Amino acid sequence: MKIISSYSIKGGVGKTALAVNLAYAFSEADHRTLLLDLDPQGAAAFYFRVSSAKKFNMGDTNSLSGGLRRNIRESDFPGLDIIPSSLAYRHFDIALDGMEKRRKQLRRVLEEFKDDYDTIILDCPPNITLLSENVFRASDLILVPVIPTVLSQRTLEQLDRFFSDEELPLDRLCPFFSMVQKRNKLHRETMAELTAAYPQFLKTTIPLSVDVEKMGLRRMPLLAYSKASDAAQAYRTLCSEIISLQENVCD
Ligand SMILES: Nc1ncnc2c1ncn2[C@@H]1O[C@H](COP(=O)(O)OP(=O)(O)OP(=O)(O)O)[C@@H](O)[C@H]1O
Numbered sequence: 001m002k003i004i005s006s007y008s009i010k011g012g013v014g015k016t017a018l019a020v021n022l023a024y025a026f027s028e029a030d031h032r033t034l035l036l037d038l039d040p041q042g043a044a045a046f047y048f049r050v051s052s053a054k055k056f057n058m059g060d061t062n063s064l065s066g067g068l069r070r071n072i073r074e075s076d077f078p079g080l081d082i083i084p085s086s087l088a089y090r091h092f093d094i095a096l097d098g099m100e101k102r103r104k105q106l107r108r109v110l111e112e113f114k115d116d117y118d119t120i121i122l123d124c125p126p127n128i129t130l131l132s133e134n135v136f137r138a139s140d141l142i143l144v145p146v147i148p149t150v151l152s153q154r155t156l157e158q159l160d161r162f163f164s165d166e167e168l169p170l171d172r173l174c175p176f177f178s179m180v181q182k183r184n185k186l187h188r189e190t191m192a193e194l195t196a197a198y199p200q201f202l203k204t205t206i207p208l209s210v211d212v213e214k215m216g217l218r219r220m221p222l223l224a225y226s227k228a229s230d231a232a233q234a235y236r237t238l239c240s241e242i243i244s245l246q247e248n249v250c251d
């Protein structure tokens with residue numbers, strides 16, 4: 001079982017769009033896939049038309065894992081399950097803070113799903129908290145959408161520094177370009193600069209596309225309603241790139 005998170009300190013960069021479409025792409029590739037929506041905004045679950053998670057006690061490891069398990073929902077797509085978010089997740093940090101090994105609890109809890117799923121995808125909220133630290137330690141890969149702009153560059157530098165300072169595995173940090181406009185000169189220049197500074201950038205880029213935005217109206221992954229669009233192909237290619245990366249890096 002591999003755990004892949006969609007994470008950025010920055011908001012609105014395409015984390016949820018990635019998590020939703022990647023979950024779909026992994027299930028298409030015959031991975032038994034679980035999408036865990038960790039963001040109280042609950043956007044990932046919204047796209048799959050599932051209601052919020054039922055409240056549960058997060059006070060210790062057993063109740064956390066039991067609560068997550070009880071909230072697993074089947075999606076409309078074979079091989080793809082979801083744990084929707086809950087407003088109660090706003091207490092995640094406090095709950096984790098009260099546990100032993102408070103930075104490693106999420107990994108411990110998700111390990112219990114290893115017989116049921118091949119891939120777990122985490123859609124993360126845009127901040128850096130104790131939950132984020134749990135995500136970093138739980139994940140085999142941390143995918144970071146980066147819009148090719150100066151502010152995104154700054155956020156990536158902050159994250160990179162945090163990983164170095166905390167001695168977290170930098171090779172698990174996989175940035176990729178999101179919402180790319182190839183005709184935009186500033187985008188092209190920023191991409192060249194960032195790729196030179198961070199060789200671990202994934203090769204696949206996700207274009208800015210109105211097809212992705214329509215997910216809000218269609219309430220399903222782009223890959224389910226616009227299979228042949230450029231953006232859908234890009235998410236699929238990203239999924240293949242991640243699978244081959246995992247074969248080389250994570251074993
Ligand atoms: N490749 C894309 N092209 C065009 N629009 C996109 C693309 N990716 C995401 N969007 C749109 O941008 C908005 C933000 O995307 P998304 O919700 O995936 O970002 P996020 O990083 O998860 O945001 P948050 O930090 O609030 O959780 C949404 O309206 C989404 O439809």
Ligand SMILES: [Mg+2]
Nearest residue numbers: 015016039043
């Ligand atoms: Mg989101």
